[in-house]
Amino acid sequence: MKNDKKVYEKILVQIEKNVDSKNLECVIEGCSNIAINSHILQKNGILNSISTANHFHEYKNADIFDFAKSNSGKELRFRKTGVNKAHSYRTLCSEHDTNLFKSIEKHPIDFDDYNVHLLFAYRTVLSLTRKEQIVQEKILRKIASKRLNEPHPALQSMRKDNDQILKEINKALEERGSEIKRLESNLSLERKDYAFIKLNYPLKKVYSSSRQKTPKTGETFYVNIFPYNNASNVLIFYPKEYKDSWFDDYLESWTGLTEKEFERRLTTHLFLNCENWGIAKEHLENVSQKELDKTILISQKLRYNFNVRADLSYSIGFNLFSKDR
């Protein structure tokens, strides 16, 4: 039995490795060039501004290796990551990566420009699409593996999880197609479907890119938060004809905050709504490890709880940026 478990673990690790090392095509439809590691947020001027010795910490799923090794029950954790590898997926070929995003790769970035906000959203959705495609491929391989289909108790819950995740990923990828088309029709200047707000707060050395949905109507909007010009910038990009009291409240929840309120709002947003995000080492060194661990477990428990995520009065009860909450 024990040996079986080891064999299964080995197969799982091998599947992860195989997919991670496989060449992928550029995510842009019709482009068959090989994708390079593309950053969701630019490295120069954004990501490197929060790094120490070219590193910071990303909040993400523990590696299958880590998870097997530790018994902490933490599927999510902070991992020290190099700037070159951080916040990136093999999404675009080098040509598309360079040409499409020129106006958000040069300085200064013009945050009054519609196109700039559109590009931040577009890059977010392309990257998340690629991330989902990678997960899809891994799951499909696990489902197809003969040995992982053996009637061993250790495999049963994994198989159930795989089926569930695959169902959700397939649904998400289906939606992505029309979302990407809509953003692309805006890029080609045929339409102007979105509106944006940009807010500035005192600098917190974190970044995150997320795509969220409104609870009632399922409209997609995009939230990018990152340091720029010595401030934390919050960019929210949303369909402009979209009117709903929840969304008004959502925008309000980010507006006119004191520094403390912003710290708390941001902490809840990061742990509740962002799939992966990064933070400077100094912030993590300043908070209690015990409180941090507690918050990680809450975030893990709530990551698929859309009711809590939609509740704008919910606070995770922790402040990542200050000792007093």
Ligand SMILES: [Zn+2]
């Ligand atoms: Zn390409």
